Amino acid sequence: MATREQEFEDRKQSSFIKRAQSDFTTVAWVLIPVAVGINVIGGTLTNVLRIPLYLDMIGTILLAVLAGPYVAVVGGLLTNVVLSFTASPTLLPFGLVQAAVALAVGYLAVRGWFRIREGKGYLKLVGVAVVVVLVSVIVSSPIVVLVFGGVTGGPTSVVTGVFLATGQELITSVVATQFLVEPVDKIASVFIAYFIAKSVPERYRPSFGQKSIS
Amino acid sequence: MSEKHTIYGTNLDDVLEEAEQPGNVIDYQPGDTFLHRLNPVTKLVISLGLITIAFLIPDFRVGLVLSVLLAMVVVVTGVYRPIAKVLAVIGIPLTVALVVIQGLFYPENQTPWYIFESVPVFEQIIVYEEGLLFALLILFRILVLMLALLGTIVTTHPKRLTIALMEKRMPSKLAYVFLAALQFIPQMRQRANAILDAQQARGLDTSANLWRRATSLVALLAPLLISMLISTETRALALESRGFAREGERTYLFDVPDTTFDRALRWLMFACVIAVAVWRVIL
Numbered sequence: 098m099a100t101r102e103q104e105f106e107d108r109k110q111s112s113f114i115k116r117a118q119s120d121f122t123t124v125a126w127v128l129i130p131v132a133v134g135i136n137v138i139g140g141t142l143t144n145v146l147r148i149p150l151y152l153d154m155i156g157t158i159l160l161a162v163l164a165g166p167y168v169a170v171v172g173g174l175l176t177n178v179v180l181s182f183t184a185s186p187t188l189l190p191f192g193l194v195q196a197a198v199a200l201a202v203g204y205l206a207v208r209g210w211f212r213i214r215e216g217k218g219y220l221k222l223v224g225v226a227v228v229v230v231l232v233s234v235i236v237s238s239p240i241v242v243l244v245f246g247g248v249t250g251g252p253t254s255v256v257t258g259v260f261l262a263t264g265q266e267l268i269t270s271v272v273a274t275q276f277l278v279e280p281v282d283k284i285a286s287v288f289i290a291y292f293i294a295k296s297v298p299e300r301y302r303p304s305f306g307q308k309s310i311s
Numbered sequence: 312m313s314e315k316h317t318i319y320g321t322n323l324d325d326v327l328e329e330a331e332q333p334g335n336v337i338d339y340q341p342g343d344t345f346l347h348r349l350n351p352v353t354k355l356v357i358s359l360g361l362i363t364i365a366f367l368i369p370d371f372r373v374g375l376v377l378s379v380l381l382a383m384v385v386v387v388t389g390v391y392r393p394i395a396k397v398l399a400v401i402g403i404p405l406t407v408a409l410v411v412i413q414g415l416f417y418p419e420n421q422t423p424w425y426i427f428e429s430v431p432v433f434e435q436i437i438v439y440e441e442g443l444l445f446a447l448l449i450l451f452r453i454l455v456l457m458l459a460l461l462g463t464i465v466t467t468h469p470k471r472l473t474i475a476l477m478e479k480r481m482p483s484k485l486a487y488v489f490l491a492a493l494q495f496i497p498q499m500r501q502r503a504n505a506i507l508d509a510q511q512a513r514g515l516d517t518s519a520n521l522w523r524r525a526t527s528l529v530a531l532l533a534p535l536l537i538s539m540l541i542s543t544e545t546r547a548l549a550l551e552s553r554g555f556a557r558e559g560e561r562t563y564l565f566d567v568p569d570t571t572f573d574r575a576l577r578w579l580m581f582a583c584v585i586a587v588a589v590w591r592v593i594l
Contacts, residue, residue, distance in 0.1 A: 134495040261417070
């Protein structure tokens, strides 16, 4: 176990290009389309199971844990490119949220936030979820305001409308709405992604994922 | 495309269509129109350029003019059916939400535009001019975005798009990942349904309480991921045996022509965007 953590020590000292190169193995490339698929299918399955969440980031978080931040950025951006081909081009700008979350989760994975050995360790996952919520609110709110004028047409628009009706500014209303909606969704996504990542047999994990999870 | 390729006597486009599993909301519409013949990169550049212009100028009339032009192009080429479907599904709720919320509550609302008298519960409901103008601005911007990108997507086969992008030096691995993701989604959807059936047969309860249902998501997604990983290993071997990782010149099944007209259009679009940006900065 000590040697594994040692390997991530090397990573912290190597240059950005070296790190990125060592992350993009063939296994990692092959994982990208699968993760994109999981992002898209996650949304469909929540409909079948009638879970009132989006869960459209499980694949990206999974990729960040299994293959590192840079691979996950490619997967996250690609998810929304693919979604604009299969669902609606209005989803394209939200690729930036996926990319930002990918970087954050990948960084935390390097720092060992997904190495859990005892029951208390699951608090680490809550910590990851808090970071994911913060990052996604910070990145998605400006997109919602600048591109959509604060209203995306989904059910959350009603909440934004209520905040606006109480005399709040547009950006405050959007941020408040996001903080109401995102936490449950992102906590669920992080936990589900962790348990799925753990269930992947070691031989199918890229080398990054062999070090980041336990 | 103008040239007709055949494989064993069958038209290439038909072979491709058969190989594809449709089921996405936005499918490629085969055809031989002006839009289909443009180089995919040109279509992308024009789309992104028009979107940039619409977002740079804070006046809804620009968006309106661009939307009308784009709509005319789309209707003339006859690919409007899938586009209209997406516009209806995404656009109508968005329009309603934007007009209602911004018309009533936009923070800079001052001038009443229309007053609904004697509404129950509230005494009156005032729709404001500023909010409506803001809603229109956003709506036409999004309409430009949707029409331009949908027009591009519907008239461009993903394979042609990636070949055109690879000719513009996009790494071939990125192209593979994009095409594979597009192909995987219908496949994964089928597989997810099969896994759902199997888990239900084993007693997975889709009408249990919310917490149970949320945890059962792991029982659905984990087999999906692992089975995909196993099949992608085979895929990786197949790719490798055909020289996926090799460097150097490649030949493509399709020839995606990049004409002088395409190049001229791209530069024209580029110049327009720069001109608008400069004009916005100076004013």
